[in-house]
Amino acid sequence: MGVIKLIGxxxxxxxxxRAALAMENLAxxxxxxxxxxxxxxxxxxQSDRIFWAWLSKLWNGRRAALLIVKPETVIKWHRQGxxxxxxxxxxxxxxx
Numbered sequence: 001m002g003v004i005k006l007i008g009x010x011x012x013x014x015x016x017x018r019a020a021l022a023m024e025n026l027a028x029x030x031x032x033x034x035x036x037x038x039x040x041x042x043x044x045x046q047s048d049r050i051f052w053a054w055l056s057k058l059w060n061g062r063r064a065a066l067l068i069v070k071p072e073t074v075i076k077w078h079r080q081g082x083x084x085x086x087x088x089x090x091x092x093x094x095x096x
Contacts, residue, residue: 020059020060023055023058024059026055030048030052034048035070
């Protein structure tokens with residue numbers, strides 16, 4: 001394989017990663033905008049639906065960003081995970 005071809009593959013990989021990161025950032029910003037304007041349950045407007053339809057055509061990793069949760073929910077998940085981790089550590093016999 002030629003050096004130029006390897007450089008091309010590397011550049012394409014770097015640009016693809018940056019594009020995916022930019023799309024994820026755009027999706028997260030839009031989710032925050034929806035969350036800020038809603039009280040109990042985020043209400044999606046027609047413009048939100050158009051945004052997600054447009055983004056779904058451009059971004060393959062969109063499924064991971066479709067979950068809209070409250071910060072309290074994330075904190076609860078972290079606490080549950082930490083509890084499970086502590087239980088796991090307690091189950092391991094101590095070797096001196």
